Amino acid sequence: MKKAMDFVKDELTVFANKTNTASFISSMTDIYDEMKSCAKSWQDIQSASERINRKLLSGKLSDISKIIEKYEELISGVYFDSAEAPNIVIVDREGTEYTISLAEADYQADYSNVLEHYRQEQNPFLWVDNVLFHSRRELSPTVTVDVDGLRRAYDSLEFVRAEQQKNKDYSLARDTSGEYVFTDGLAGRIDLEKAFLALENTVENGQETLNLSDSGCYYDITPNENQKTLRNLWKEIERYQSCDIVYCFGQERHPVTAADCASFLVTENGLPVTDQTGNFVLDEEAVTAYVEQLAEKYDGYGRTRQFHSTRGDVITIEGGTYGSKLDQKKETAYLMEHLLDAGVHTGTQQSHVPTYEREAFCYGRDDIGDTYIEVDMTQQKMYYYEKGELRLETDVVTGNMRRRMGTPEGVNFVYNKQKDRVLRGPGYASPVKFWVPVKGSIGIHDASWRKEFGGDIYQTAGSHGCINMPPDKAGELYNIIQYNVPIVCFY
Numbered sequence: 001m002k003k004a005m006d007f008v009k010d011e012l013t014v015f016a017n018k019t020n021t022a023s024f025i026s027s028m029t030d031i032y033d034e035m036k037s038c039a040k041s042w043q044d045i046q047s048a049s050e051r052i053n054r055k056l057l058s059g060k061l062s063d064i065s066k067i068i069e070k071y072e073e074l075i076s077g078v079y080f081d082s083a084e085a086p087n088i089v090i091v092d093r094e095g096t097e098y099t100i101s102l103a104e105a106d107y108q109a110d111y112s113n114v115l116e117h118y119r120q121e122q123n124p125f126l127w128v129d130n131v132l133f134h135s136r137r138e139l140s141p142t143v144t145v146d147v148d149g150l151r152r153a154y155d156s157l158e159f160v161r162a163e164q165q166k167n168k169d170y171s172l173a174r175d176t177s178g179e180y181v182f183t184d185g186l187a188g189r190i191d192l193e194k195a196f197l198a199l200e201n202t203v204e205n206g207q208e209t210l211n212l213s214d215s216g217c218y219y220d221i222t223p224n225e226n227q228k229t230l231r232n233l234w235k236e237i238e239r240y241q242s243c244d245i246v247y248c249f250g251q252e253r254h255p256v257t258a259a260d261c262a263s264f265l266v267t268e269n270g271l272p273v274t275d276q277t278g279n280f281v282l283d284e285e286a287v288t289a290y291v292e293q294l295a296e297k298y299d300g301y302g303r304t305r306q307f308h309s310t311r312g313d314v315i316t317i318e319g320g321t322y323g324s325k326l327d328q329k330k331e332t333a334y335l336m337e338h339l340l341d342a343g344v345h346t347g348t349q350q351s352h353v354p355t356y357e358r359e360a361f362c363y364g365r366d367d368i369g370d371t372y373i374e375v376d377m378t379q380q381k382m383y384y385y386e387k388g389e390l391r392l393e394t395d396v397v398t399g400n401m402r403r404r405m406g407t408p409e410g411v412n413f414v415y416n417k418q419k420d421r422v423l424r425g426p427g428y429a430s431p432v433k434f435w436v437p438v439k440g441s442i443g444i445h446d447a448s449w450r451k452e453f454g455g456d457i458y459q460t461a462g463s464h465g466c467i468n469m470p471p472d473k474a475g476e477l478y479n480i481i482q483y484n485v486p487i488v489c490f491y
């Protein structure tokens with residue numbers, strides 16, 4: 001209609017300035033539909049304009065006849081809708097939408113029959129009134145689609161492919177993560193043929209949305225006795241896998257996961273074995289292996305560590321006596337006792353601090369923490385940090401390098417504190433006021449006999465392996481240091 005108006009715009013006398021307005025285009029379309037329904041032509045309108053003495057009305061009718069004449073030339077009497085084929089939206093019971101374009105099904109909307117029926121209902125003598133007063137009526141076309149094309153578009157939808165591939169059974173197996181997963185292939189099935197018929201009806205009725213639930217396309221398959229047994233087994237596994245035990249290693253948390261729980265079960269043909277009382281049977285070897293993995297991950301004793309030094313670099317430190325060590329036997333026994341306990345499957349996390357063979361000042365993979373003694377033996381410096389704050393800094397003298405008595409590298413810990421000791425060894429007896437042993441006979445103490453500390457003294461005139469401090473600094477450290485605090489020694 002807009003194209004027809006553009007062709008005759010210069011010939012119009014009344015409506016020339018309205019051809020670009022949507023309301024006028026719509027009105028002209030309505031007028032044309034009314035003419036067709038009343039079996040009137042543009043010539044009839046032109047004739048009426050010539051007979052009417054009122055100039056304005058005559059001009060309007062003349063303009064209308066010109067527009068209609070051109071419009072009929074353009075459409076050549078075809079009554080098929082030229083608009084794009086609509087989309088049909090299919091909605092499943094979860095609210096997921098799937099779209100089909102009816103262009104894939106050769107969509108056609110034919111108005112011929114409906115217009116002819118409407119024409120036969122009209123009073124031929126009222127066509128002028130219909131034109132002038134814009135009487136309006138909604139007309140629905142006859143819709144046709146290629147059924148094979150519609151079927152192909154339907155079969156390509158994700159929910160259709162998924163339903164076709166879905167096994168009509170229950171399944172219970174471990175997934176890629178290791179936990180047991182139950183798949184229900186009996187409930188919420190889609191009757192694909194019923195859904196397709198509903199789709200055809202939706203298209204024929206000119207609707208654009210199909211709700212599968214409202215159309216009754218879902219159904220459930222009744223389980224047999226074997227299937228019921230499998231489902232009951234799943235309910236027990238599901239409860240068992242919801243383990244709430246969470247290991248606490250300092251600030252770190254390590255939950256016992258569903259996959260972990262699944263790995264602890266004795267199985268047969270892929271499913272858990274139960275005893276005479278109906279309880280699952282635990283694989284003690286699997287539980288032991290799990291505890292070993294925990295120890296490997298979180299034990300500090302004997303671990304190689306990366307340490308950020310005060311001088312600014314990262315030091316790799318091996319050896320030493322510091323660090324926690326998990327009591328693996330007790331933790332294995334703990335899990336064997338509690339995994340089948342209903343009390344650990346309540347949905348509320350339960351923190352568990354493990355039992356250790358060796359205790360540490362700080363737990364977890366970063367077990368040095370923020371409270372420690374640092375001895376930089378290259379720079380002959382000692383630092384004491386408490387909760388991240390530098391509490392003490394001093395020059396020291398460490399073991400004599402020339403005599404191969406160098407203070408050993410590693411991470412050790414404060415395991416004792418004593419006052420007024422005499423330190424004895426081959427060829428010496430040294431009285432000290434403050435004695436803090438950290439590894440065997442190696443410790444920290446005051447050295448009142450020294451006048452200087454720091455520098456290169458340790459290279460030729462160092463200690464027998466101990467860390468010598470100025471007396472005032474030794475006393476200060478003694479008063480503030482805690483047991484089990486790690487001491488990091490490195491070059």
